[in-house]
Amino acid sequence: MKVAILGCGAIGGVVARSLRDGEVPGAELVGVVHAGPTDPPDLPVLGIEAATEQADLVVECAGQRALAELGPSIVASGADLLVVSVGALADDALLTKLRDTGPGTLHLCSGAVGGLDVLAAAAREGGLSAVRIVTTKKAPTLVQRWMDAEQQERIRSTAEPVELMRGPAREVTAAFPASANVAASVALAVEDWDLVEATVVADPNAPLTSHVITAEGGSGDYRFEIRNHPSPGNPATSGVVPHAVLAAVAKLARPTGAFA
Ligand SMILES: NC(=O)C1=CN([C@@H]2O[C@H](COP(=O)(O)OP(=O)(O)OC[C@H]3O[C@@H](n4cnc5c(N)ncnc54)[C@H](OP(=O)(O)O)[C@@H]3O)[C@@H](O)[C@H]2O)C=CC1
Ligand SMILES: O=C([O-])CC(=O)C(=O)O
Structure with a gap:
């Protein structure tokens, strides 16, 4: 499964480097889409169009606004979308568009919580x-x-x-x-x-x-x-969140034997 990461901050950076290093069997990093002026030196960088063309799965780690702006075109391209900024889905119209329109499939990450x-x-x-x-x-x-x-x-x-x-x-x-x-x-x-x-x-x-x-x-x-514990990269984000994303990517890449 080819994976692109949208947003290369505290969550996306950890996820991208783990995928780059081959730590999730069945998942391969195609690149990161980022907003800042300076590219991360150690990761392949893509525009959003190239990301949706090349990836089977786009992982949103960029914030509620970015999800609202870019999510619809991602699922419309046919790529699946894994979301961490789930609060954007409080907008019923956005939720319906991302969940029910396709052809890409919407997946939600449990992020910082369980249960x-x-x-x-x-x-x-x-x-x-x-x-x-x-x-x-x-x-x-x-x-x-x-x-x-x-x-x-x-x-x-x-x-x-x-x-x-x-x-x-x-x-x-x-x-x-x-x-x-x-x-x-x-x-x-x-x-x-x-x-x-x-x-x-x-x-x-x-x-x-x-x-x-x-x-x-x-x-x-x-x-x-x-x-x-807070993330070392962003004290507003729990450090476990990128690992919840990686667990979700692992499940999507190799669903057999995983909790459904
Ligand atoms: N479900 C959950 O439990 C949790 C969800 N979250 C969600 O995850 C989001 C990311 O968290 P975190 O990684 O800590 O935040 P960071 O601020 O560390 O990283 C977000 C990155 O996304 C970039 N970005 C913003 N807009 C775009 C865009 N349109 N295209 C590409 N990149 C973009 C930002 O760039 P720049 O700084 O240049 O704007 C920044 O580098 C949070 O905003 C929150 O919505 C976070 C924690 C828990
Ligand atoms: O990371 C956390 O603990 C929770 C968080 O930021 C969010 O839900 O947006």
Whole structure:
């Protein structure tokens, strides 16, 4: 399977180098599509058209905006698309276009969290009455451009954890596009955007990024606590995420024997 990587930052760079080094059997790197002015010196670089022509699979590691802009043309080209910026799919029109139009197939990466499989099963079996995700990250990583100067400073200088937002997953993932894709992952897993309440907490003393997912329903009660070390390349991103991408690529390259 020939693979192109869209976005060569903390996630895409690790994924691309691992594929380049032959660490995923059955998967071969054709190149990276990147935005910055300087090409990464150690990786083959492609334009998006060449990437969609040459790759069987394009892996989006570039952000919600890039997915919204480039995703439709990728699936329209016939290449499959593996997505990490799943929060962009809070836009129903984009989700429909990427999932239902083809001919390329849309795949979602579980990214920084787990438990999505059993939440999907529970949502089907007895239905879920409440689903929540609380994301806590090192405070400065959560500063957003839409915040006014006073709020930005309060987050940067807080000595205590501060709750920045609590609301429907659709709104929270849009407000924190590089930090709350996990809220969208949970909503997509249970197939109900309105059921999932997401909270984002800025903690000046959080050495690890945590995501606590809870759900109750007819088949049982669920609680998952994930505590990830941040990526050395981007403290807003958990270090495990590129490895979740690589696990997903491995499964697509050689599906036999993998958890479906
Ligand atoms: N599902 C999940 O659990 C998670 C999802 N994510 C998602 O993954 C995204 C990437 O994370 P991360 O690697 O840490 O972010 P980085 O900022 O480290 O890397 C993103 C890279 O993509 C590049 N880029 C942006 N737009 C384009 C484009 N149109 N074409 C090509 N390259 C582009 C950026 O370039 P430049 O800097 O020059 O703009 C940057 O180099 C996040 O924004 C988030 O949406 C992240 C963590 C967890
Ligand atoms: O990496 C993480 O822990 C979560 C994250 O940034 C996101 O969901 O966008």
